[in-house]
Amino acid sequence: MTLGVTLGSTAVQHTIDSTVRLAREARDAGLHSAWFGQTFAYDSPSLAAIVGREVPGLQVGTSAIPVFGRHPLLVSSQAQTAQAATGGRYHLGLALGTKHLTETGFGLPYERPIGLLREFLTALRPLLETGSADFHGELLTATTPYSAAVPGARPPVPILVAAMGPQALRVSGELADGILPFLAGPRALAEHIVPAVTAAAAGAGRPAPRIVALVPGVVTTKAEAGAVREKAAEALALYERIPSYQRAIERSGAGRAAELAVIGDEETVAEEVRRYREAGATEVVFTATELNGEEARVRTWKLLGELSRG
Numbered sequence: 001m002t003l004g005v006t007l008g009s010t011a012v013q014h015t016i017d018s019t020v021r022l023a024r025e026a027r028d029a030g031l032h033s034a035w036f037g038q039t040f041a042y043d044s045p046s047l048a049a050i051v052g053r054e055v056p057g058l059q060v061g062t063s064a065i066p067v068f069g070r071h072p073l074l075v076s077s078q079a080q081t082a083q084a085a086t087g088g089r090y091h092l093g094l095a096l097g098t099k100h101l102t103e104t105g106f107g108l109p110y111e112r113p114i115g116l117l118r119e120f121l122t123a124l125r126p127l128l129e130t131g132s133a134d135f136h137g138e139l140l141t142a143t144t145p146y147s148a149a150v151p152g153a154r155p156p157v158p159i160l161v162a163a164m165g166p167q168a169l170r171v172s173g174e175l176a177d178g179i180l181p182f183l184a185g186p187r188a189l190a191e192h193i194v195p196a197v198t199a200a201a202a203g204a205g206r207p208a209p210r211i212v213a214l215v216p217g218v219v220t221t222k223a224e225a226g227a228v229r230e231k232a233a234e235a236l237a238l239y240e241r242i243p244s245y246q247r248a249i250e251r252s253g254a255g256r257a258a259e260l261a262v263i264g265d266e267e268t269v270a271e272e273v274r275r276y277r278e279a280g281a282t283e284v285v286f287t288a289t290e291l292n293g294e295e296a297r298v299r300t301w302k303l304l305g306e307l308s309r310g
Contacts, residue, residue, distance in 0.1 A: 001277050003308040004033030004285040005301060006063065006214070007051075013041055016050060023055045030305025033059035035093070035214075035285055038066065040105060045078035045092070052086030059089045063180050063214060063285070064162040066097030067120045068113075069106040072135075072142045076127035079157045080150035088155055092128075093180050094120070095162040098242055114167045115139055121159065121175035129156045160212060164193060164248045173200025178210025182287070183236070183245050185252030185260045186279035189213065192251050194280035213281040216288040217262030217269060219300040225263050228292045233258035235288060261288070266303050273307055 007022050008014050014022065023034045034051060036044040044062040052060040060082075065075065075092070082090040096117060099110035116139050123135035123142035131149025135142045161172040162180040172179050179197055181189065194211055201209045216236065220228050236257035239245040245257070254260050262272040276284050289300045 001273070001281070001308070002032035002059075002283045003273070003304045004031055004035060004059070004283065005289055005304065006035045006037065006285060006287040008036060008042070016047070019047065020051055020054045023051045023058055023060075026301060026305075027055055027058040029301045030309045031058075031301065032308055033061060033091075033283070033285065035061045035063045035091075038062055038064065038095075043078070045075075045082045045090070048090055049082035049085040052082065052089050056087075059091065060086060061091030061160070062093045063182075063212075064093030064095035064160070066095050066102065067116055068097050068102040068108055068110065070120075071140065072120055072123040072127060072133070073144070073148060076124055076148060077150070079128060080131075080148075080153035083154070083157045084150050084152035087152075090157055091160060092157050093160045093162060094176075095180075096168060096244075112139065114171060117161070117168065118171045118175065121161075121171065124159065125175065128153075128159070158210070160210065163197070164188075165244050166196060168244075169193060169196040170200045173197040173202075173209055174204040174206070176209070177207075178212060178282070180212050180214060181248065182214040183216075183239055183252070183257055183260050184213065184248040185254065186275040187253050188248050188251035189276070189281060190279040193248075198280075210283065211281045212283040212285060213276050214285045214287050215262055215272075215276065216260070216291075217272070217286045217300065218289055218292050218296050219266055219269050219303050220263060220292050220296050222265060224292065224296075228263050228296075229258055229261060231291050232261040232263065232288065235291065236261070262286075269300070269303060270307060273304075 038044040048060040079092045102110045119137040158177040163172040
């Protein structure tokens with residue numbers, strides 16, 4: 001199993017130089033990938049392109065760009081540019097976003113998100129594969145009067161979707177290469193998420209999807225575990241107000257998001273990684289590793305690198 005980490009968050013923003021330094025540290029620790037969230041600050045494909053070019057051998061990805069407020073032509077250009085810059089090591093993550101951020105930030109009505117996702121993916125796939133599109137849907141149009149292909153953007157950029165609900169999983173299985181579930185524990189993955197997206201992919205004649213599970217986690221001492229979980233509860237509380245995350249948390253057998261944070265010593269964390277693998281995750285990406293300070297982050301990355309190499 002490959003293991004990765006996220007670099008930066010809404011709470012922790014690094015400079016570009018320090019992000020590159022952390023990415024080198026992740027690679028040298030034995031980690032497979034580094035992922036960048038899309039906030040209202042950095043442009044995540046650009047940041048991934050810079051990091052991937054500066055840190056050879058490290059896979060880079062976005063997790064994830066909301067489809068509201070974007071257009072397939074522009075996202076294709078960003079993704080292909082990142083793919084060319086990194087020599088084929090870029091992974092594009094897309095998301096539905098949330099009603100609050102969409103309507104507050106962009107002034108757009110959060111309407112028909114599943115329909116928009118389907119049309120967005122339908123238009124985006126040929127753009128990434130051939131550099132052309134001629135799509136006319138109900139919610140968007142994407143046509144190319146001349147080529148939109150970026151030289152060197154090969155292989156075609158893989159598309160992953162932060163999908164966890166039944167409809168989003170169906171669309172992702174049919175049209176994407178995999179999913180990026182967050183706060184979906186082993187139980188939710190094994191019983192709901194993996195079967196649904198795998199069945200959708202099989203029905204569409206597509207290969208088995210990648211399941212890139214994003215998991216908040218920190219290696220720490222038993223004495224500090226309680227305090228770290230309290231920090232996790234504060235950091236993750238906002239997700240408990242978002243319906244899709246609420247359902248994933250409940251289906252994971254948890255009452256609070258922080259209960260799904262993997263916090264403990266090396267043996268405890270390694271066991272949880274194993275549980276995710278057995279639940280169907282093809283890749284695990286740890287988030288919030290900076291939650292308990294620099295020493296704990298380094299300790300966490302060391303363990304994940306060892307597990308990735310093993």
